[in-house]
Amino acid sequence: MRICFVTHKVIKGDGQGRVNYEVVTEALKKGHKVIIISSELSEDLMNQASVEWIKIKIPNLPTVLLRYQLFAIASAFSIWMRKSSIDLIVANGFITYARSDINCVHFVHSAWVRSEYHPFRQQKDIRTMYQFAYNRLNSVLERFALKRSRHIIAVSEQVKQELVYDARINEQLISVVHNGVDISEFYPKQISRTQYNLDEDTIYALFAGDLNSGTKNLDTVLQALREVDEVHLLVLGNAERSRYPKIAEQLGIGHRVHFLGYRKDISDIMSLADLFIFPSRYESFSLVILEAMASGLPVIMSNRCGVAELISEGAAVIMEDPDDKVGLVNVLTELVADPERLKTMAARAREEALKNHWGIMADKYMNIFKQTVNPLPAANKA
Known part of the structure; x- marks a missing residue:
């Protein structure tokens, strides 16, 4: 043919x-x-x-x-x-x-x-x-x-x-x-945080997306992060003309938000994080969520992402309202206080990704x- x-x-x-x-x-x-x-x-x-x-x-x-x-x-x-x-x-x-x-x-x-x-x-x-x-x-x-x-x-x-x-x-x-998803590229890796100037004992959440688009909803993530002191945020995306670095400073969390810029080593960066946050307001699918799951990251996402259709109970936290800052604060607080739940979610996320290579x-x-x-x-x- x-x-x-x-x-x-x-x-x-x-x-x-x-x-x-x-x-x-x-x-x-x-x-x-x-x-x-x-x-x-x-x-x-x-x-x-x-x-x-x-x-x-x-x-x-x-x-x-x-x-x-x-x-x-x-x-x-x-x-x-x-x-x-x-x-x-x-x-x-x-x-x-x-x-x-x-x-x-x-x-x-x-x-x-x-x-x-x-x-x-x-x-x-x-x-x-x-x-x-x-x-x-x-x-x-x-x-x-x-x-x-x-x-x-x-x-x-x-x-x-x-x-x-x-x-x-x-x-x-x-x-x-x-x-x-490429399960040979995205998988749980053992990478030293020190080579990225990150603290081994700090809890890092990860966000990745277009930093000039409000649709990705980094606004709500930053607002929630202000209420959860023990979590730092790694942000992937070109921040050169983005308003979000200034917003992070205005919220008083600039020291806890690390803008890493556009990177080609996304799979390595994912292995530096403890969880992935992506409460997007609209996504027809969102490949980055599946990549995070394949990397063994617990995921917090919104039900406006098409990939939510693939996820079984326990593999991710799916928010009904992407703009629910209080709900996101509560989820982050609960997960940070429950390392065993994070570990279970990570394993289930990887299992889900393996079914969708x-x-x-x-x-x-x-x-x-x-x-x-x-x-x-x-x-x-x-």
Whole structure:
């Protein structure tokens, strides 16, 4: 089978790009020929004999919207030129004006523009107005793309429901395949804190995310931390233009909040922490939570994260309200006072992650690809 993947990135260091990478790798293992239409591709895939890379180089136009439109047009032309030699076209949301057979959805613009947490509803300025206009246009374009696709893969049940109720897609066309995690990269490691200038006897919580986005909800984490003196916080993410270092100082906890910047050694940093805090206000899945669980970290998260669907009782604390500062204070206080519970949660978190590694995810994708190309006769579906 010749499978054409249309996406911006097929690389390991990106959430959606990593999913694409793992599915492409699995397709190659199963002997399929792969055409990749993208702007970025992992070097190890470039050298594969069964991979044809059509690189779409986009000029540095003033907005993401213009760059993505140019990509959509160029990718559609590339598909049209090779249409007779392609058995299956796999796309990510609205990314091309060409029809797709499989559309893998990681984010639903139609749902996001209606969300109470959209930046435009929090603060109205030129930047958030642009974001709202961008999301609004993409909600129209994603419906256009999804309505023309034969089958849709959602990364969580949450995304599936958004596709049904916000994008108005027939739920019978949607399969849910949760993202995976690299259990060989993320696992409980023994790393000395002293080499990172951290105290061996201090309790460290970890937060990781976009520090210029209020959606990740570091605000509530910092406010709760002020009430729990014995906990320090490690923060992963580029803080150069972030308001959070100043907020930490204003709250009087600057000495207990360690901004580590953007790091590539995330799996090592996770092994320095005692627990992971991520009460995000909206996540279609949240791969970082699964990575923390694979690293053997107890997790405090909100029920607005799609990954919550995978977690059984005892593997994490799931908050009903991401903005419940008092609830977060109580959970932190209870966990810090109960080392045995932390240990049990850590073990269960690792067990949950082992059930959701990349190989399991990629195999599910390949089964859907096969069924789409060779559908069962109607009589056999029952």
